[in-house]
Amino acid sequence: MSTAERVTSRDERIARGRAARAEIRRRDHGEWEPAADRADPIELLERQGRDRIAELLPLRYERMSASPFTFFRGSAAVMAADLARTPVSGERVQLCGDAHLANFGGFGAPDRTIVFDLNDFDETLPGPWEWDVKRLAASIVLAARDRGFDSDEQAAAVHAAVGAYRRAIRDFAGQSHLDVWYARLNADSVIEEWRSRVPRAQMRTFERNVEKARSKTSMKAVARLTERVDGELRIAADPPLIVPIEDELPEGAGTGPEIEQLVRGILSGYAASLTGATRRLLERYHYVHAARKVVGVGSVGTRAWIALLIGDDERDPLFLQLKEANASVVEPFAGASRFNRHGRRVVEGQWLMQAASDICLGWVSVDDPDGNRRDFYVRQLWDWKRSADLERIVPAGLSAYGQMCGWTLARAHARSGDALAIGAYLGGGDAFERAIARFAATYSDQTERDHAALVAHLAAPVRQ
Template identity: 55%
Template structure:
């Protein structure tokens, strides 16, 4: 498959625009309202079970336990199920670098390397090239599921989806008229958020946004160090909290012949080579002193995830890195895009394409696991100026506003890797696409609730194990 950016570069602006308009013959904008799987649809529990087969067995029950907390938590862990559903639908053929898991909680406030607060996508485990609307539909369905959890009416839920789709369409149209470098440099920083809020008559929304920015700035790596480490006679070390945080030395107790020091070295071996020279220089100022396995997220539970504690000058000069296992994207079976020789590299490449400002320590490596298998990982700072949305505290108007921010931010991400002229021409100036998305989102939210119940039934029957922590 030819990369979307290469296709755009080979065509004139008029040809790119015409390509977008012709895509309407492939699938009409109104057709995006449809989702009606037949009785032969796959078993969603089987999809989850197959995915769990490659994960740490003792952690898989925790994954199911977290997914059973609510339909929204289930949705967060069910990207593989939705990928299989989306693959059955007609699509535009206008490809971008997808996030692959674009639900609303994967949009948040982050720190840029220049120490500015920006609003951007944060999770790239499933990133892969594919039709732009797959991300938009996953985001739209998440807004309906969140709205239902808050008790919003169907009309309020639909308004939230329309706000999201409209922001995506209008922002993409803006990008279609911009120079290529201007698209690449575009950011959604706090100043832009303030501009978007300036027209809001609700002062409480503006105050809540400012407080969210203040909380994000307070979520520094030092806060994570205080929470996850302690001073011991040997120096600063990671605080055990099994099974959620288990030091490597404890895991190696049952692995005769495996040396902790060599294991620590192997985690960083090769990773440094994926960094730019000045960042390798910075990393060499630290020494690795401790590593622990950490349970993270909902959908990621069971994948191998390591916390790496490094020290610079002394115990009060820490750096916390997270090395997270990268497995095959849930989208990979459904596209013909180029495959990577390292799944960690796939994640990092996708993140650098989509995000305007990526973590300075972002890189990848390959490590021999405790089961002697070679596994791919990507590495980044564990926590640095991150502010996550809390949809359960939002009223309908605020959720719609947030949905619009997410839609606009997603358009920016897609414009960087795809063809904004073609996508903008496909979406057009009318609201046909916007009006189609609520029907899809409602239908998929219904399907998500039934899948949630199927998982609960599988657990009650003993088909799947569960553990709640």
């Protein structure tokens, strides 16, 4: 290919992005009105629960009913159905699928620096880039309302986050593919950049979180989650949040010995998805104990275990999380995954979107005690992981945090999508930011109505 042809190709992609504005104006993204035939959100949630552990579903609904924001965190399926009816420009990327504020955070990269990135990929799938942006924006408004921020403060935080996304995607459009691939947000660079732009108290909170993250290791997990039984380490029971593997589980979930066999099968089988070097590392550890552990909000009820492995002695522990992967909630609207196993879908999506990933990240498919084929992905339980304290964040802090999330989301999208076309569509002005701020406010109103419907549903007397 000649230089002239390459330049023409770039020009054509830019032209494609600009031409899309004639079909879908940027202000069109600000519109939201529930469809007349909108699916009932409670029915969608109950449908999700049919293949989950029944005894944990009340806990899921309890967590979701705490506030509109927690409802939002657990209702990615509801928003996916709603987003499918919103306008899109035509460009597709690898979606996170659940890009709300609490699914960003810090963790340890393999080079042992703390990086800021997306950290949840259960719903990842290729789809329209706007869907991730709109979910992030709505989560910002709901988090702001949780803190009692006024409408101007809510809009300012959304404007800051979406503006950061727009500017970043345009910057990445001018970089080489390698530069995009190497780009990442380190905790030290965040501290340096924001020290003079964020209230001092908020900055101190961020710095303390970074220090706390460095202590969140497998050794810390041993101290927090285990006890000694007959002289040996065992994961301590804290039902229903933590249930040791030897305890009999509810009907339909198998008994302790059956589940332990399943866990051992996951650990031995998942090694095939790792690099040769990481397989050698895992061979230095042996299995000690496991337990079922409830995680998150939307994931409550899915099959998830933690497993304790030990190296030469107890001073060298490794805690792994084994989490079930089901079909993405985005799939009915964006198309099926090219991977026939959802554990692999999650891991491949994470590798594609993250600047640096856990060296222990892998996947496997195994048969459960009832003979059902189930997909899992595996990662370290604690590896310097830390999330923002959204319950104490101030308006300036939320705007700064939103900008970090917006930049990170743009970087993740630029790795798989056409940053040139998306950047050309967005343009140099703030028309898109203003539109998304309107959408986020209106959709947050809808989420508050959905949350109220769940609270009313849970309060209603049980029909015999």
